[in-house]
Amino acid sequence: xxxxxxxxxxxxxxxxxxxxxxxxxxxVVFTVTPWNYVPTEVTEDVxxxxxxxxxxxxxxxxxxxxxxxxxxAKVGETVSATFNVPSGKLNGYWxxxxxxxxxxxxxxxxxxxxxxxxx
Numbered sequence: 001x002x003x004x005x006x007x008x009x010x011x012x013x014x015x016x017x018x019x020x021x022x023x024x025x026x027x028v029v030f031t032v033t034p035w036n037y038v039p040t041e042v043t044e045d046v047x048x049x050x051x052x053x054x055x056x057x058x059x060x061x062x063x064x065x066x067x068x069x070x071x072x073a074k075v076g077e078t079v080s081a082t083f084n085v086p087s088g089k090l091n092g093y094w095x096x097x098x099x100x101x102x103x104x105x106x107x108x109x110x111x112x113x114x115x116x117x118x119x
Contacts (some may be wrong), residue, residue, distance in 0.1 A: 003049070006119070028057065035087060036086070036087050036088035036091070036093040037086055037087070037088060038086070038087050039084035039086055039087070039089055040084065040085055040086070040087050041083070041084055042060075042062075042081060042083060042084070042085050042090075043080060043081070043082040044058060044061060044067050044080070044081065045078045045080055045081075046058030046060050046066075046078065046079060046080075046081045047076065047077070047078055047081060047103065048057060048071070048073045048075050048076065048077050048078070049065075049075065050073065050075065051071075051074070051075065052067070054067055054069060054070035054100070055067050055068050055069040055070060055071045055080060056068045056073050058079060058081055060081070060083070060085075062085055062089055062090075064083070064085065066081045066083045068080075068081045075115060
């Protein structure tokens with residue numbers, strides 16, 4: 001009688017470890033969404049709010065202060081500025097993230113300032 005030896009094909013430890021690393025990498029990419037933190041270059045007209053030794057300081061429509069070097073404008077004038085804005089601010093990701101993390105806080109609550117005591 002012939003004896004046959006059965007062997008089971010097992011995944012090697014290296015192959016199992018590689019599959020785990022790939023799986024973790026995919027989960028991290030879709031969880032952290034790094035494309036929402038990559039800066040996007042934006043050019044827009046900003047209104048000058050101050051003059052400094054470095055140039056004019058303007059307020060962008062995104063609520064960012066932008067420094068325009070070598071600017072000869074006066075306060076109140078409009079100048080063109082090129083600056084970087086995180087993509088999450090442009091596409092609304094950060095607002096949605098804030099809304100999901102604080103569902104009980106509405107717009108009125110965000111705009112209230114001062115202490116919590118009433119007179």
